Amino acid sequence: MIKKMNQKELAKKHIDELAENLEEFGCFVDNFSEKQYNFEYDIHFADNKFKLLVYFGKKGIKTVLQGKTSTPEFQTLYELVQEQPALFKDKILDHEPEEYIGSDETGKGDLFGPLVIAAVYVNGETKPKLLDLGVRDSKDLTDEIIWDIAIKISQIHGIEFEVMSVEPVEYNRVYTEEKNINKMLDKYHSAVVEKLIEKTNCKLVITDKFNKKEKELDASGRNKDVEFISMPKAEKFLGVAAASILARAKMIQWFKKNKLGTKPLPLGSSTDTEEFIKNNKELLGKIDLNNYAKLHFKTWKKLNVNTKS
Template identity: 40%
Template sequence: MKIVDLATASRRAEQLCQEHGLELLEQKDIPYGRQFKVRTGGSTAQLNIYFGKKGLKLVVQGGDNATKAALEEVTAAMEGRSAGVASGAVKKEKKALPEVTAVYDEPWIGTDESGKGDFFGPLVTAGVIVDPEAVPLLQSLGVDDSKKITDKKIPGMAEEIRKICFGKYKVLQINPAKYNELYGKMKNLNVLLAWTHAAVIEDLLEKHDVKLAIADKFGDEKYINDKLKTKGKGIHLIQVPKAEQNIAVAAASILARDALLKWSNGAKKQYGLTLPKGASSLVIQAGKSYVKEHGKDALVNVAKLHFKTTEDVLL
């Protein structure tokens, strides 16, 4: 059977589930696709079917059980490959940490920040709650670590993420003046970063009951854990390097970078000067031009003053 549309794919999935002894508990529409919840014995799993930019996409969700294994045989048959031979997406997942790349059965939070290594601009930390049903849409959109995405594509992707995860995201933007004030009190970048991640998680937990959060590990795990309050203390928090492999963290990284780009564009209009990213010689040159035009006391409004770059700019 050639799969050319969602209706055909759904019929094929039902037929194959039956052939593999899977009991269909529920099927329902999801954005741009259809979800099947099936059971065999005492275990359950889900299959999401949707058509992305590159054609048919099949996403199996569930624990490591017989039902999930059977569903993977179903997807193999639908994709025209032998069971046990992974598609390109599965091969990629096996190379990464399973706990980070996993798609969970319940909503989870991903947090990430942008701007911590830039002399100019704010520190932005974002958090996104991803529902299992939203995963296919985010995958179709091409959501990935924002560092792998061009500045030109970020605004459009961020807008789509805000639609897909409507009411389930938080962006905390700390502009330079406030950043310098907070850093002056905390005296440690990791402590400040932890405070922002914890604040974002707590804000999301005020409105949604979520049991899991994933964040990129930027220091000792106790940094974020120590900053979490009552609601946050009850969440399972995973902190690992390269957490952007998780789609919720990747979505958060895009929202954070989008806010940073908006600030940069606004600063360019306000000051008539491009304030580059990073802390390079171009940054120093731009800083000297800014100080010449606005005075050294005004540097607090556009830059992170604890950077060594400040000394170079003021020389």
């Protein structure tokens, strides 16, 4: 007989699942605690701090997001945490399709470096080869393994893929116009996916879902006969996992080439990154940050760093 979970257990399961989704999105989650009537933790996203609370009681489970509501980051997180898992069911696949394009991105939560988007076409011929290489979600792999697998993916006979690196100077220009990272992700995912559709005539695209709104991947309107599926934890599909590896490898390459003098630039936007900035203000003042960093992050203003060249 299956034991039915009580409200407190359901709330704990729910807040843990949300933490996984938030971390996949690029947030940093910490300070988890259990109160008398709720579970809660802090969310660090694009140098903003928010608090997520999941209450349990006789009336059921209630999810509350606290923080500066006027910020676009709050709206993005609100859409993410308010969506119940059941709403995904109509778009969840429980099997690996025979043929499809998988896309993924990296860098949206990093203060330094580019935004990188990749897409990979997989079919019956390339799938076994990707499996033999040990392809899986890049978050489960070290940088050395990612680099090695990425090279081997590019050498597979008949493999089709696209990688786009949006350099900081271009990222900053577009963000100044759009003021919305989700619109930018739609735009760049569309660009790499459409190139692969033209090459392969593939009719199915799978990409990771990061907010309540579906990615608008058919920007040109030319692919009305293509099915676009956006779903959580899409890295379980081989094509999306391969795309995550190619994107991450491109990011690793950028950080190897771009340093602050001899000092490696930090990944992420956590307190470690803030410490790096505090300790290197003089050096940072001698370079054009527009070429190295995403300037809309409030960290720069918070730490009183001049981002004007």
